[in-house]
Amino acid sequence: MKRLILSMAAMIIVAAMQAKTLVACYSYTNNVERIVTALRSQTAVDVIKIEPAEKGLDYAANNYALGTQLLNAIRSNPNDASSYPATDPVKVNMNEYDMIVIATPLWWSQMAAPFQTFLFHYGPQMAGKNIGVIVSSASSGISGVVADAKRLIPGGNFVEPNLWIRSSQTSDAASMISSWLEDIHYNDLTTGISSMTTENGFGITASHGFLSASGEFGTLSLYNLSGNKVVDATECPVSTSALVPGIYIAEASNGNRSVKLKISIGGR
Numbered sequence: 692m693k694r695l696i697l698s699m700a701a702m703i704i705v706a707a708m709q710a711k712t713l714v715a716c717y718s719y720t721n722n723v724e725r726i727v728t729a730l731r732s733q734t735a736v737d738v739i740k741i742e743p744a745e746k747g748l749d750y751a752a753n754n755y756a757l758g759t760q761l762l763n764a765i766r767s768n769p770n771d772a773s774s775y776p777a778t779d780p781v782k783v784n785m786n787e788y789d790m791i792v793i794a795t796p797l798w799w800s801q802m803a804a805p806f807q808t809f810l811f812h813y814g815p816q817m818a819g820k821n822i823g824v825i826v827s828s829a830s831s832g833i834s835g836v837v838a839d840a841k842r843l844i845p846g847g848n849f850v851e852p853n854l855w856i857r858s859s860q861t862s863d864a865a866s867m868i869s870s871w872l873e874d875i876h877y878n879d880l881t882t883g884i885s886s887m888t889t890e891n892g893f894g895i896t897a898s899h900g901f902l903s904a905s906g907e908f909g910t911l912s913l914y915n916l917s918g919n920k921v922v923d924a925t926e927c928p929v930s931t932s933a934l935v936p937g938i939y940i941a942e943a944s945n946g947n948r949s950v951k952l953k954i955s956i957g958g959r
């Protein structure tokens with residue numbers, strides 16, 4: 692019975708430490724919106740939707756004149772914030788996420804302009820994170836959108852393959868997403884348990900970005916290889932994402948007893 696309770700506790704800790712995924716999306720005519728709804732039904736993710744600040748614009752009128760104008764402004768001066776159309780403010784803390792899925796329409800073989808605004812501001816904060824790319828287009832290939840994503844998220848760890856869903860395939864989004872999640876090994880990317888130990892009634896588990904201890908430990912500490920204590924916590928999980936990548940020794944202790952675990956941080 693005791694063993695059962697302990698293993699259930701370990702499962703809860705593992706679940707609590709699952710890496711979090713953010714889906715950031717923009718949709719003008721709702722195809723991407725429907726794709727994201729299908730994605731949400733298959734995996735637990737947080738979603739933010741980008742909205743242009745100016746409402747009711749018709750990007751498609753006059754042979755997509757406004758869409759073209761917005762994209763040309765970005766293309767002629769991509770490093771200037773004023774080239775990007777204003778969008779409503781979003782509240783997001785990128786530190787909470789290990790994986791970001793971006794979902795955007797294609798406009799003239801490029802990334803839709805309002806979504807570029809979002810990435811212009813938040814892309815640099817996505818450095819080091821896994822980035823999945825989903826693009827909806829009527830028929831054009833998506834390489835230009837992927838190039839925009841790589842320009843705007845310069846430090847992103849782009850996972851392959853990208854997912855291209857044509858407008859006519861939107862109703863098949865659920866099955867295409869399910870195959871794509873397998874293709875990118877989504878579960879491996881987001882479970883991320885890198886090492887764990889149980890001894891003396893304590894357990895320590897290190898996952899990508901988090902360190903946790905189980906049992907009646909008093910302190911959970913982390914030492915770098917110079918012996919300096921860099922984490923001293925009494926509650927967990929502890930985020931390790933801000934630490935310098937390298938090898939560390941984690942120690943859970945209650946004074947009399949302790950358990951140690953050598954862990955690697957940032958070595959994904």
Ligand SMILES: Cc1cc2nc3c(=O)[nH]c(=O)nc-3n(C[C@H](O)[C@H](O)[C@H](O)COP(=O)(O)O)c2cc1C
Binds near residue numbers: 717719750795827858
């Ligand atoms: C301004 C604009 C330009 C577009 N340019 C293209 C294009 O060059 N090639 C293409 O295949 N589809 C193009 N499309 C169609 C969209 O990529 C497609 O309808 C997509 O599914 C829209 O996603 P959404 O419904 O989430 O906005 C364009 C749409 C707009 C509004």
